[in-house]
Amino acid sequence: MSEKKKISILIIDGDESSKNTFTNYFEQNSLTEIIGIYSDLMDGYNAVIEKKPAIVLIDISENSDLALELIHKISMQHRSCIIFVSSYESSSNTIIKAMRAGAREFIVKPIQVEDLNIALEKTKMLINIDQGDGQGCKVFTIFSNKGGIGKTSVATNLAMSLTELTGKKVALVDLNLQLGDVTTFLDITPAFDISYVVNNLNRIDESFLFSTLERYKNKNLYVLADPPYLEQAEEISADQINTVLNTLKSVFSYIIIDTGVNFDSKTIPALDIADNILLISMVNLPCIRNTQRCLDLFNRLGYESEKIKLIVNRYLPGDEIRVEDVEDVLGHSIYWKIPNNYLTMMSAINKGIPVSAVDASSPLNRNFVELAALLSNTILNKESKDMQSSQKTKNLFDFSKIKHFIQKLIQKN
Numbered sequence: 001m002s003e004k005k006k007i008s009i010l011i012i013d014g015d016e017s018s019k020n021t022f023t024n025y026f027e028q029n030s031l032t033e034i035i036g037i038y039s040d041l042m043d044g045y046n047a048v049i050e051k052k053p054a055i056v057l058i059d060i061s062e063n064s065d066l067a068l069e070l071i072h073k074i075s076m077q078h079r080s081c082i083i084f085v086s087s088y089e090s091s092s093n094t095i096i097k098a099m100r101a102g103a104r105e106f107i108v109k110p111i112q113v114e115d116l117n118i119a120l121e122k123t124k125m126l127i128n129i130d131q132g133d134g135q136g137c138k139v140f141t142i143f144s145n146k147g148g149i150g151k152t153s154v155a156t157n158l159a160m161s162l163t164e165l166t167g168k169k170v171a172l173v174d175l176n177l178q179l180g181d182v183t184t185f186l187d188i189t190p191a192f193d194i195s196y197v198v199n200n201l202n203r204i205d206e207s208f209l210f211s212t213l214e215r216y217k218n219k220n221l222y223v224l225a226d227p228p229y230l231e232q233a234e235e236i237s238a239d240q241i242n243t244v245l246n247t248l249k250s251v252f253s254y255i256i257i258d259t260g261v262n263f264d265s266k267t268i269p270a271l272d273i274a275d276n277i278l279l280i281s282m283v284n285l286p287c288i289r290n291t292q293r294c295l296d297l298f299n300r301l302g303y304e305s306e307k308i309k310l311i312v313n314r315y316l317p318g319d320e321i322r323v324e325d326v327e328d329v330l331g332h333s334i335y336w337k338i339p340n341n342y343l344t345m346m347s348a349i350n351k352g353i354p355v356s357a358v359d360a361s362s363p364l365n366r367n368f369v370e371l372a373a374l375l376s377n378t379i380l381n382k383e384s385k386d387m388q389s390s391q392k393t394k395n396l397f398d399f400s401k402i403k404h405f406i407q408k409l410i411q412k413n
Ligand SMILES: Nc1ncnc2c1ncn2[C@@H]1O[C@H](COP(=O)(O)OP(=O)(O)O)[C@@H](O)[C@H]1O
Pocket: 144, 146, 147, 148, 149, 150, 151, 152, 153, 154, 313, 314, 315, 338, 339, 340, 341, 342, 343, 345, 346, 349
């Protein structure tokens, strides 16, 4: 691992003596660096959105209504940012309001160094202090709000293709905490699982991860499995998942995250951290409707449209509904199509091996390799695109007849 990067701090406080205390404290701390100090709330807020600090300190003693509103906005728009609030006013009512708006720590003024120590110590583990390495890591979260659509099939085979194609270290994380089946798809019985990792967060570093993640058949693919017992899954918090994912980022070149069907608090960190969400769908009405719901929600979560890569699984060139019309209804282009190949896929699943081990030359395996190439910016780009565009075959069905029906269905939801 390269030299650790410091935790970036941004301060928004109009009070000169507090600013001095913060500056002395964070400049002397070898783990932190100040990336901005602002007296004006709006200037500070704009800087947070632009600079994305790991921690922001906001004073709410003056103009507390606006300060709380901006804290709420920051917690929505830059979710990984940890917010420390400070105030001369420390009634329980004020503390509750600050926490509800999204603050993680409340520091009573005048500032005591001991309080800053405690707040920093408590939150240090939540921050990716190895951002330098993490920048080189790409995270792909496989999602669909419908089960049985092929998420785990895509996650395992894409992870395998990325490993073989790039030769880099790939982590495959099963965040379908209650019903995960990555271990079944790869026929492995890991000694440790995510529950063990979150219970040892104080030990989490590169060597700990390599000794706890299950290495797959001596390849550069490492699996972080779901916990064996439902109650263990219950105990894992969103913050812990965030810490684990951020630490993985500093160690691996690619992270593939398989998910369940729910938009629960434990899935959100995986969606937030993703460079790309691979939203899996199929070309049929219920799937299109659910995909539309997902796209709406992603929009409300503030994700850029380019972050979402729509993938049609089990694609059949002669499908009644054309993919162009699906794109039209969803207002989102289809990034990739994976062919329907039930026999090859089932054979892989039943044997507990990836598709590449069943039949490396099958169109299904070639498709996964090409998808991996596209996502990792490795060669094959042109051929992949050509292959995808050649899949756009003639429509066999007059889609205009059912288009209004799909739109009505979508509006209803
Ligand atoms: N491209 C494909 N072609 C044919 N069958 C597929 C394909 N992708 C997935 N399947 C089948 O779909 C079923 C559900 O896949 P799975 O990956 O478990 O979905 P999910 O994780 O979304 O619940 C499996 O039985 C698998 O064989």
